[in-house]
Amino acid sequence: MASINTNYGASIALQNLNKTNSELERTQNRINTGMKVSSAKDSGAIFSIATAQRATAASQDAVRSGLQRSQSITDVALAAGDTITTALEEMKGLAVSIQASTAGSNAETSYLAEYNALSLEITSAISGASFDGVNSLTTPLGVAGVTDVSGGSKARADATTAKIDTAISTVTGALSTLGTQSKSLGRQITFVNKYQDALEAGVGNLVDADLAKESAKLTALQTKQQLGVQALSIANSASQTLLSLFR
Numbered sequence: 001m002a003s004i005n006t007n008y009g010a011s012i013a014l015q016n017l018n019k020t021n022s023e024l025e026r027t028q029n030r031i032n033t034g035m036k037v038s039s040a041k042d043s044g045a046i047f048s049i050a051t052a053q054r055a056t057a058a059s060q061d062a063v064r065s066g067l068q069r070s071q072s073i074t075d076v077a078l079a080a081g082d083t084i085t086t087a088l089e090e091m092k093g094l095a096v097s098i099q100a101s102t103a104g105s106n107a108e109t110s111y112l113a114e115y116n117a118l119s120l121e122i123t124s125a126i127s128g129a130s131f132d133g134v135n136s137l138t139t140p141l142g143v144a145g146v147t148d149v150s151g152g153s154k155a156r157a158d159a160t161t162a163k164i165d166t167a168i169s170t171v172t173g174a175l176s177t178l179g180t181q182s183k184s185l186g187r188q189i190t191f192v193n194k195y196q197d198a199l200e201a202g203v204g205n206l207v208d209a210d211l212a213k214e215s216a217k218l219t220a221l222q223t224k225q226q227l228g229v230q231a232l233s234i235a236n237s238a239s240q241t242l243l244s245l246f247r
Helices: 008-033 044-100 106-128 144-148 161-207 211-236 238-244
Strands: none
Touching: 008 211, 044 106, 044 161, 144 161
16 A cells, blocks of 8 residues: 555665665774774673783793793893802813912912803803892802802912802802703793784784784675665655555
8 A cells, every 4th residue: 555654665764774884884894993892892702801811922922921030030140150169170170270280389379260260150150140230149049159279369279279169069069950941931831822822812812803803804895885775765766656646
């Protein structure tokens, strides 16, 4: 039945066109942002989960920075330890030469001068092994017990292989511990990197849009929108057809 009070066809056409426009707007937003869930309005549950996981992933930056700082402190100590070990090895040979030389001779004086120069190098290496104000070599873990052969100005009686052997044992023991710590810190940093990557990938799976799929959908919706406009136009022309009956 034709009526001037109710245009049911136009109402249906308008409802469908509004629905198409809404879907088109949503698809365009996904393409523009690259995300299928960019706000709580898109999906409250997924948005909440993604936000929490992003916060967790971001917190790993601080965790990694702390681990890298600790590793740097340890690696600086290890580098100084290499210098100290090399100096001790040379000092052991000098200690043998000092004890074999005649007391008060020029040879003894020369050997002691070189021995004490290396002794000062050890002191300098220990005090300089700092990173961000922390020195692992001056802690209880470190090689503070090498004072018997460091500091310079050692006399003949102090330049003995026994003291050098004790110092070498102290240093190598400390470096072994520090080396183990550095490797452990490296593994922890690797884990944090992988964990953060996994979190970011998981969030992406939840909120990222499939752009190829959305692009195809956009074309279909644009066509549907054009057809909807035409359908509404046809439905609205029905009243004009009714008016023509009275001419």
